[in-house]
Amino acid sequence: MSAGQAAENPFIHCRGVSKYFGNFKALDEISIDIEAGEIVCIVGPSGGGKSTLLRVLNALEPIDSGEIQIDQIKLPGSRKDVEDIRREVGMVFQQFNLFEHMSIRENVTFAPRMSRKMSTENANELAENLLRRVGIAEQIAKYPNHLSGGQQQRVAIARALAMQPKAMLFDEPTSALDPEMVAEVLDVIRELAESGMTMLIVTHEMGFAKEVSDRMLYMSGGRIIVDSETQEFFQSVDNSDLNQFLSKIL
Amino acid sequence: MWFPIVLLGVIGFAAYFLNWNLLLSLDFSVVWEYRMVLLKGLMLTLALTACAAVLGLFAGTVLAIASQSGFAPLRWIVTAFVEIWRNTPLLVQLIWIHFALPLVTGINTTALESGVIGITLQASAYFTEIVRAGIESVPKGQWEAAYSLALPARIRWTRVILPPALRTMIPPLVNLTISFFKGTAILSILHVSELMTVTNRISNVTFKPVELFSSIAVIYFVVGYLMSKGTLRVEYYLQKRER
Amino acid sequence: MRFEWDQLIRYGPELLQAFGVTIVISAISLIIGIVLGMIACLGKLSGQGGAYRLSIAFIDFFRTIPEVVLIFWVYSCLPLLLSVRISSEACGVIALSLFSGAYLAEIFRAGVLAVPRGQVDAAHALAIPRLHIWRKIIIPPAIRRMMPAFVNFLTELLKATSLLSAIAVAEMAYVASILGAKTLSYFEFLSAIAVLYFILIFPFSVWARRSEKKLLQRTGH
Ligand SMILES: Nc1ncnc2c1ncn2[C@@H]1O[C@H](COP(=O)(O)OP(=O)(O)O)[C@@H](O)[C@H]1O
Ligand SMILES: [Mg+2]
Secondary structure, three states, X not given: OOOOOOOOOOOEEEEEEEEEEOOEEEEEEEEEEEOOXXXXXXXXXXXXXXXXXXXXXXXXXXXXXEEEEEOOEEEOOOHHHHHHHXXXXXXXXXXXXXXXXOOHHHHHHHHHHHHOOOOHHHHHHHHHHHHHHOOOHHHOOOOHHHOOHHHHHHHHHHHHHOOOXXXXXXXXXXXXXXXXXXXXXXHHHXXXXXXXXXXXXEOOOHHHXXXXXXXXXXXXXXXXXXXXXXXXXXXXXXXXXXXXXXXXXX | OHHHHHHHHHHHHHHHHXXXXXXXXXXXXXXXXXXXXXXXXXXXXHHHHHHHXXXXXXXXXXXXXXXOOOOHHHHHHHHHHHHHHHOOOHHHHHHHHHHHHHHHHOOXXXXXXXXXXXXXXXXXXXXXXXXXXXXXXXXXXXXXXXHHOOOOHHHHHHHHHHHHHXXXXXXXXXXXXXXXXHHHHXXXXXXXXXXXXXXXXXXXXXXXXXXXXXXXXXXXXXXXXHHHHHHHHHHHHHHHHHO | OOOOHHHHHHOHHHHHHHHHHHHHHHHHHHHHHHHHHHHHHHHHHOOOHHHHHHHHHHHHHHHHOOHHHHHHHHHHOHHHHXXXXXXXXXXXXXXXXXXXXXXXXXXXXXXXXXXXXXXXXXXXXXXXXXXXXXXXXXXXHHHHHHHHHHHHHHHHHHHHHHHHHHHOOOOHXXXXXXXXXXXXXXXXXXXXXXXXXXXXXXXXXXXXXHHHHHHHHHXXX
């Protein structure tokens, strides 16, 4: 059932990736390839391993078996490989995880300065551009707890983009938001999608997923049950699990 | 309504048992007479407190970070150090360092050196626990954000984890510093010339223990009280500025 | 240097007796301290009036002055002021009781204040008599909540007994110093009592931490 485009050099490449928490198998032999520029949405029931998949792709969790390769860097790998992967891949968390004791400007400029050794002026200019792009340039001097959830999440996206990653991972970016703030965050992600960024998005917003993604994954029990092109996914895939899931959520 | 009756009883009781002759002959001028000596003692007390607080906090922070290490033997060493210094009395540590340790090392330390070593080591053990709790109070998401932005370990600690951790640590750090302010008096067992030792010496030559010990009790109280109220005010101010 | 085990064995009985003195003095001071602490706690909880002010003064004063100063004050001033003879053990007990009373008052108070206000209000609304509210609604959960701090205080009290060596109470630290001076085996005796103190105090530390963890799980924050 894999979409299985066996391209020469997929940007993200996973082979037989398994992850255990104690005896519990959170990821079960995951194999998937994602092309540069591809936008993939992941859906599935809670506890299905979606977050864990994103976290291993950002080397936040070590894997127990299998192999991951992102832009020619392999995991498991050295500490330097781990840091390189994190520089290449930006991550946006459900709970934003902004640095509470830093202003918005510092939040966005901090990582490029510290991790990419960018000069303060360049980092400031970059931050201003990114914050304008996500629509909160005027909040630059404030602190995270002065901002609404939607604004905080947009800052978090700008913060990840400031590292100039080649791919972005979103773990339920709108799930912690009040309903009226969901749209403003999705708009930013949509704009990013149009710019050609490679993205992996875990979401429950089916309409959004259908609209932006090239490809959909359905995960459950630590496995990728369905992997198909978006059109097909919503129309013709015949999988009782998935159909049940979709009927519940749509 | 029961309170005045009890109070009256206590006063009556005291009036009967108190040695009024002595009480009426109390002469606090001795405190004024030795004011410079006492003041010098107080200065040493404060210097020792500062020493315990600053060195202890520094060592405690280093040990707390070591206690988060992935290398298990390092964690065990930190734990053993902390438990040993926390679960034995400071007085025993001091006399052990001053009298027993030189027999093994062959290095004799002065009373002041032994006192500083003892109180600093105990302080670092206590500070380790507080810093560790502070570090563990930083939400997991902050760590993950730092990791996912590939921040170097030194930056992660000094700029992301420790600043919010320190904020939650202020009240326990204040309490701990005050408890080491009190602890300096224990150094009198080694005759380190801090306030308590000095008072003992004056009392031995003037035979006025009531005046002297009562006065330094008040001095310790006032200084300790100001330390606790003053620093909590600073914390309140910091919190207000942040809003 | 050789570790002189035979000296330790020879004076073992003295050390063990001193171990007993440490425990007995702690126990007596603790009991008197609990009584004083309850009185001062109630006084401070009353929130106004003379009893309130007196309790606050008592708590703040005896928590803030160094234990050594308190011990010396009781030892060298109290007998003069009352013109009676007081044994050094009794002085030690008096000083440690005052110290315990002040600390325990705050610990008790924190326990009582941690009982959710709603429970007390509900009991009032049901017109349950005051005494019953204290006995059935406030005290049982308050005891559970203050247990970690209480056990932790026990470790502080046990450590504080060593300070009584300064007024020649024959507890462990004093006996070890005397024996060390007599035999010149300082290292052996001082190390031995350090170990004894650790054996005595460490279990309470572990207990305090355990009960704190359990409490966190139960109350969920
Ligand atoms: N750090 C962890 N320790 C133990 N179990 C975990 C941990 N993280 C995730 N899990 C378990 O792994 C499973 C998959 O979790 P997750 O990837 O968060 O699912 P999803 O994001 O699809 O809801 C869940 O059953 C969860 O309980
Ligand atoms: Mg999840």
